[in-house]
Amino acid sequence: MTDVFALVRGSAPLVVSAPHVGIYIPPELGAAMTPEAVTVPDTDWHIDRLYAFALGLGASMIVATHSRFVVDLNRDPGGRALYPGASNTELCPLGTFASGPVYRTGGEPDPAAVERRVDRYWRPYHEALAAELERVRQAHGVAVLWDAHSIVSRAPRFFEGVLPDFNLGTADGASCDAGLATRVEGILRGAPSFTTVHNGRFKGGYITRRYGRPAERVHALQLEMAQSAYMTEGPPFAWNATKAAAVQPVLERCLDACLDWARRAQ
Numbered sequence: 106m107t108d109v110f111a112l113v114r115g116s117a118p119l120v121v122s123a124p125h126v127g128i129y130i131p132p133e134l135g136a137a138m139t140p141e142a143v144t145v146p147d148t149d150w151h152i153d154r155l156y157a158f159a160l161g162l163g164a165s166m167i168v169a170t171h172s173r174f175v176v177d178l179n180r181d182p183g184g185r186a187l188y189p190g191a192s193n194t195e196l197c198p199l200g201t202f203a204s205g206p207v208y209r210t211g212g213e214p215d216p217a218a219v220e221r222r223v224d225r226y227w228r229p230y231h232e233a234l235a236a237e238l239e240r241v242r243q244a245h246g247v248a249v250l251w252d253a254h255s256i257v258s259r260a261p262r263f264f265e266g267v268l269p270d271f272n273l274g275t276a277d278g279a280s281c282d283a284g285l286a287t288r289v290e291g292i293l294r295g296a297p298s299f300t301t302v303h304n305g306r307f308k309g310g311y312i313t314r315r316y317g318r319p320a321e322r323v324h325a326l327q328l329e330m331a332q333s334a335y336m337t338e339g340p341p342f343a344w345n346a347t348k349a350a351a352v353q354p355v356l357e358r359c360l361d362a363c364l365d366w367a368r369r370a371q
Contacts, residue, residue: 109229110169112237117163118245118367119360120237121156122252122312124178125149127169134175137212145172147202149255150342155335155349156253158357162364165237169230174198174207176222178230179310187310192262197222202260238316238323246371249363250325252312257338258331269300272329274309280317281324288362289326296355
């Protein structure tokens, strides 16, 4: 463990990544941020708790400790937009999902400060994730990466209307085996009372696109969940035990399917 991430190594051919669950902002950075930003409203709240069962399946899990407002671990370090032509948040976000400013006037990081954050916070997470995927691939002949995310169900900055509960992303099919994606999509679509889309508004971020290399036997899927499916979306961003109890069995079936597929692919 470092102060940037927590990593638990498992025995199975599956790695679960939670890059947006962290809430810590170093005081020297928070001093330049707005009162709204330091409440870290755009966190993937409780994702580590929602997926805690994965450790019992033998999966490895890497969890960020710092807020995405420090640096976004799911963005290209060169600053390239994930979705050209659409609204995108930056490597070091300048605006919240609600379109409020992250920084007080004049407090925005300059390019040198952004690069320092990449070196201090972004790079260690990715070095650890890459190393763990390689360890798993070497041990099992194949590795599956599940990148776990959540977002408010209504975010006009990014999409119209209400987001489906489950948003599966496989980089338009480039990041994982088609058969694996089909199995997972089938489980999600078969879950009663939930809605699902595959490669809709959220097709997978930098992590899915960077590490999903089927030809090299590393397969990556991103699941962006609507937070209304398992928690209260506004402050205090509370865990909803009843809703979560309905969601977790669906997620467990998905990860079981990933493990079954990976073991058959060895």
